[in-house]
Amino acid sequence: MAGFALTILLLESEALATWADRLDVGPARSAAVQVTAALDRTLRPLGFERVREDGLDGLDRLGWTDDPARLLAAREKYLGRAASPGSACTAPTRIPDAGALSAANAPLASAVPRLTALTPLPPAAQGQPRVVALVGDSMMAVGLSDILLRETADDRNLRVIKAFRSGTGLARPDVFDWMQEYPAMIGNQQPGAIIVAIGANDGQGFVDHGKTLAFGSDAWVRAYRQRTADFLDMLTQNGARVVWVGLPPMKSGSYNSRAAEINRIAYTVVSLNPHAAWWNPQPYIGDESGAFRELLTAPDGKTTRLRAADGIHLSDEGAALLAPALIHWLNPTPPVQTAQVTPQEKPSPAPGRERRQRRARTARE
Numbered sequence: 001m002a003g004f005a006l007t008i009l010l011l012e013s014e015a016l017a018t019w020a021d022r023l024d025v026g027p028a029r030s031a032a033v034q035v036t037a038a039l040d041r042t043l044r045p046l047g048f049e050r051v052r053e054d055g056l057d058g059l060d061r062l063g064w065t066d067d068p069a070r071l072l073a074a075r076e077k078y079l080g081r082a083a084s085p086g087s088a089c090t091a092p093t094r095i096p097d098a099g100a101l102s103a104a105n106a107p108l109a110s111a112v113p114r115l116t117a118l119t120p121l122p123p124a125a126q127g128q129p130r131v132v133a134l135v136g137d138s139m140m141a142v143g144l145s146d147i148l149l150r151e152t153a154d155d156r157n158l159r160v161i162k163a164f165r166s167g168t169g170l171a172r173p174d175v176f177d178w179m180q181e182y183p184a185m186i187g188n189q190q191p192g193a194i195i196v197a198i199g200a201n202d203g204q205g206f207v208d209h210g211k212t213l214a215f216g217s218d219a220w221v222r223a224y225r226q227r228t229a230d231f232l233d234m235l236t237q238n239g240a241r242v243v244w245v246g247l248p249p250m251k252s253g254s255y256n257s258r259a260a261e262i263n264r265i266a267y268t269v270v271s272l273n274p275h276a277a278w279w280n281p282q283p284y285i286g287d288e289s290g291a292f293r294e295l296l297t298a299p300d301g302k303t304t305r306l307r308a309a310d311g312i313h314l315s316d317e318g319a320a321l322l323a324p325a326l327i328h329w330l331n332p333t334p335p336v337q338t339a340q341v342t343p344q345e346k347p348s349p350a351p352g353r354e355r356r357q358r359r360a361r362t363a364r365e
């Protein structure tokens with residue numbers, strides 16, 4: 001055990017420092033950061049970290065990692081060339097447009113609307129399936145993506161890209177940087193429609209430009225709103241249409257309050273983007289007052305669980321309540337074409353109806 005602990009200290013000193021930096025803001029994090037940073041400064045000159053990095057790069061090239069950005073970076077490092085500015089592992093360089101600036105600076109909405117409508121997208125071009133990206137954290141990965149993938153599996157008008165990762169969010173790019181990872185996830189594909197469900201892990205403080213920002217503080221709101229605006233701007237930069245699924249009501253009162261703040265910021269940002277719509281799942285998954293609802297009892301007495309046991313995620317049955325509206329937005333059912341019948345083509349009545357008509361004429365005569 002002592003040898004194992006020593007090996008970890010020698011090879012993972014930087015990883016330990018990174019782990020400490022990713023802890024939630026608080027006294028425990030401050031103490032851990034000081035200890036691990038001092039350890040890393042002491043051991044780094046010995047060069048053990050290089051052995052670890054080379055070993056991990058080799059494993060990544062062999063497909064050990066499922067992180068698209070890490071895999072691409074390892075391959076490019078092996079080939080001896082740096083990632084180009086347009087490569088998939090590099091966040092796109094952009095000049096903030098007026099829409100992004102206004103989204104980051106506009107007054108926050110006092111509340112989010114409970115009822116929100118989705119205007120269906122125009123039909124895709126004949127013979128060209130609509131490319132759809134499912135994006136987000138575990139709110140997309142658990143329940144919702146499974147149902148959407150299952151319901152669209154046989155639809156030739158849709159081609160779905162998986163671009164979600166549990167345990168991520170926009171608040172902590174030091175843990176998972178969506179501005180780097182999303183381009184790597186979609187590669188050369190260009191989705192025309194995107195469904196986003198993200199924010200469940202964002203109700204926490206973080207460090208921004210060396211300053212610790214407490215959740216909900218004015219500085220925190222400004223930083224998080226800017227990150228949300230940057231993310232949405234990246235998603236829509238090629239003209240993609242986005243539906244941003246708000247966080248549903250949560251079981252825990254304190255967690256629900258944080259989710260409401262995340263929703264308020266996301267709604268403010270999304271509402272100012274002409275290519276995006278914020279959609280509230282509350283009427284579909286909440287109770288009559290819009291609060292958390294775990295179980296649904298049908299008129300026949302059958303009870304269905306709508307939420308996972310953690311009081312956060314959707315069950316498959318709960319996600320199934322959201323799917324029809326989202327699928328209709330993606331691929332609206334074309335109107336039924338009524339055949340035009342000329343007088344010469346007027347069909348004869350059914351045999352039973354014809355007999356009834358003859359009996360009626362006979363009775364009248």
